[in-house]
Amino acid sequence: MTKTAWSPHDALKWLALAASALLAAYLIVLMYVQGEYLFAILTLLLLGSGLAIFAQRRASAWRYVWPGLAGMGLFVLFPLACTIGIAFTNYSSSNQLSFERAQQVLLDRQFQSDLRYNFSLYPAEEKWQLLLESGDGQRFLSAPFAFGAGEQTLTLQPATALPATASAKLRAITQNRQALSQITARLPDGSQLRMSSLRQFAATQPRYQVGDRQQLTDRETHQVWWPNHDTGFYQTKNSADQWNSDKLSPGFTVTVGWKNFLRVFTDQGIQKPFFAIFLWTVFFSAISVLLTVAVGMVLACLMQWEALRGRATYRLLLILPYAVPAFISILIFKGLFNQSFGEINLILESLFGIKPGWFSDPTLARLMLIIVNSWLGYPYMMILCMGLLKAIPDDLYEASALDGATPTQNFFRITLPLLLKPLTPLMIASFAFNFNNFVLIQLLTNGGPDRIGTTTPAGYTDLLVSYTWRIAFEGGGGQDFGLAAAIATLIFLLVGGLALLNLKATRMKFD
Secondary structure (H helix, E strand, O other): OOOOOOOHHHHHHHHHHHHHHHHHHHHHHHHHHOOOHHHHHHHHHHHHHHHHHHHOHHHHHHHOOHHHHHHHHHHHHHHHHHHHHHHOEOOEOOEOEOHHHHHHHHHOOEEEEEEEEEEEEEEEOOEEEEEEEOOOOOEEEOOOEOOOOOOEEEEOEEOOOOOOOOOOOHHHHHHOHHHHOOEEEEOOOOOEEEEOOOOEEEEEEEOEEEOOOOOEEEOOOOOEEEEEOOOOEEEEEOOOOOEEEEEEOOOEOOEOOOHHHHHHHHOHHHHHHHHHHHHHHHHHHHHHHHHHHHHHHHHHHHHOOOOOOOHHHHHHHHHHHHHOOHHHHHHHHHHHOOOOOOHHHHHHHHHHOOOOOOOOOHHHHHHHHHHHHHHHHHHHHHHHHHHHHHOOOHHHHHHHHHOOOOHHHHHHHHHHHHHHHHHHHHHHHHHHHHHOOHHHHHHHOOOOOEOOOOOOOOEOOOOHHHHHHHHHHOOOOOOOHHHHHHHHHHHHHHHHHHHHHHHHHOOOOOO
C-alpha cells in the first residue's frame, strides 16, 4: 500500500499546530512560574482542547463549535467562577496577597539602628568616592563608583587619609539623592548602611524574624505577631491568648465561608440599603421597560399613519436619541438638570417660580433617572415596533373597519396583542439590561443622594450594580471585594431568577 504524500496544505496545518503548541507550552510554564496556577490550568484546558480538535479529522465538526465554547468559557464562565470564588474570601484592598507573599513583604521590611555615620562625597575624575565617618573618628572610604547604576553595594575600607580633592557641596548631594538612596554601604565587619538623611548613613536590619510557627518577632520592639487565619492578618495576643485589635499590613487572603453572604442579611448597615436598593432596582427596571415600550409603540403607530405628512423627517428626528452615544446624552442631561444653571430649572423658575433639587432630593433624583432612561430607550422599541407593525396583515384592520371598530379598539384588540408576543423576549432582555444599567447611574447621579447610617457607601438612586461597584472601589474601610463579589453573585441569581419567572409567566419555553 502506497503512502499518501503530504500536501502543502497539510504541512502548513501541522506547522501552525506545532507553533501554537509551543506558544501554549511557553504561556503555561510562564504562568505557572509566576504563581498564576488558575490561569495556567485554564490556558491548558482551552488550548489543549483546541489543538486536539484541530489536529484530528474525526473532530472536524467541533472546529465550528469550539471557538464559541472557548469564548463562553473564557469570558462568561471563568469570570463568573472567579467572582463566586472571591465571594467566599476576605479579598479586599488590605487582603490581596497570599499568606506566603504577605509574609515575605513583612520580612523584607527593615529598620534603622542607632549605628550612624556622617558621609561625604568626593569627586574622582568622572566618578565619586563615598566617605563615612563615625563620631569617634573612624573613617571608611569606597572605591570610585558611578551614579545611575540602580541598586548597588559598595564595599568600604578603613581610610588612613582623606582624598586629595575637596568634598562635594550639599547641592551635588541633593541632585544625586535618588541615586544615593539606592546605594548600600558595606563595612569591613559586615554591617550594611543606607542613606538616612542628606548627611548620614545608618545601619539597616530586617525588622521581622520568622519563627518555627510562622510567627514574626519585631527586632526593634521585640513584639511577637501571630498569623490569624480567621481575619487574614498578623496580630498580637494578650495574656489570655486572645487576639488584640492591632494588625500588621498587608494582610493575606483567607476563606471565610458564607460570612460575606450572611453580612448582607444580618448587618443592619448593609441589609437595609441592600433590600431598599433591590426594590428600587426592580421598580426602575420595570417602569423603564413599560415606558419605553409604551412610548415606542405609540410613536411607531403614528409613524405608520399614512395621513401624516413628513413622516420620514419625524422618523429621523425620533431616532436621533438612539444614534447619539448614550454617555454624551447623559452628560448633556446632567447639565440640563443642574439645579443652579440648568435650562430645565431656569424654565421652571420663570414659569412657576420653583427650582427643584434634582440631585439632592431622593424622589426627584429617581424621577430624573426614569425620564432620562425613557428618552434613551424609546427609539429602540420604536424601531422594533415599526418593523413588527409591517408584519400585521391589513386584512385584520379591514375586517374591523367593516364591524365599525374605532382606532382605539383596533390598537388594544389587534395591534397591542400582536406586538406584545414577539416583544416579550426583548422586553425581558431590556429588563435585565436596566437591572444592570451602571453607565446611567454612574454618569448622571453617581448613586446620590447618599443614604445616612449605612455600613457601606449607598445612595437613593443606586442600582444593585452601582451599589456593588461602590462597595468594591469606594469603601471607607477599604475596598471590600469579597462582599462586592457576594452581592454580584446575588445579583446574578436574582436576574436569572426574574428572567425565568418572566419566561414562565409568559409561557415561553426554551427549545
